[in-house]
Amino acid sequence: MDDTGSAAARVLVIEDERALAGMVGNYLDRAGYAVRVLHDGLEAVATAREWAPDVLVLDLGLPGLDGVEVCRQVRTFSDCLVLMVTARDEETDTLIGLSVGADDYLTKPFRIRELVARVGVLLRRPRTALGELSAPVRRLGDLELDPQARTVTVAARPVHLTRIEFDLLATLLGQPRRAFARRALIDNVWGVDWVGDEHLVDTHIKHLRRKLSDDPARPRYVSTVRGIGYRAGDGS
Incomplete structure (x- = not known):
């Protein structure tokens, strides 16, 4: 599921539930994305720095270096889109994730097709009109x-x-x-x-x-x- 030099958008999935991570990776792969799947926060930060993903699908409840800290560290060198995934339904957890730079979130349990759709929505965000070359300062x-x-x-x-x-x-x-x-x-x-x-x-x-x-x-x-x-x- 790694990239092969194509122009496909790069999606880095960090999820410690290996069965779920594998299914998410497979669905994203079939949707046409270049995908890498990891289960460890520290490795995720290093890979994000080296691979430069377009989207990070990031579980909040990772052991060791949790999703909030991963997002915080990635934000020091990357403006990739971040979709936070959390098993916790409390609003404070969601707000903590967003406050460190997550762009969207999903709460478990979720349909994997919904996650793939959210990734697509993030990548289709209408940035062209905002960044037109002729737009004045x-x-x-x-x-x-x-x-x-x-x-x-x-x-x-x-x-x-x-x-x-x-x-x-x-x-x-x-x-x-x-x-x-x-x-x-x-x-x-x-x-x-x-x-x-x-x-x-x-x-x-x-x-x-x-x-x-x-x-x-x-x-x-x-x-x-x-x-x-x-x-x-x-x-x-």
Whole structure:
């Protein structure tokens, strides 16, 4: 199930339940992806650094180096898409996973076809419109976002964002006077065929604000619009 130099998207599966990992790998392989399957967190970090996957399917409850720490370490060198898988149904576990840079999540038990579909949705996210070569640099106070280079700075200081965080910010800055509902942000960033808990937008916005040093009580860059969602700016 390893890659052979083709242009197929690379999916790295890290799951300590070997039977489940094998089935997930087989389904992804049949769907046309280049797949590697691992069962260990430390090996996962090393492989992600060497192989540069497009998507990480990452179990939260790994022994030793758990999924949260794997995601945290991978995020220091990669902006690959991360689909977190958890056997724990508590919301706090999901939010912890998303707060370190996961893009989506599934709770066990799940249908493997659903996981494969989620991988496809992540890879089909509508990034072209956000990153058009002709798109101008977007500015808000001392914040600057360059859609072509996919860079963000605050007061000339680089801010390292995940793909989801960057695209959320680019969407908000693209229409700075618009109040975006969560569903509208999902349609723009995850894609119109994404299905799941719309409140994951809140977690990514929280993480984005932290990286921008933006106090939600006195926002400069991302404001909450009560009863609707979010908009760019300080809300004035």
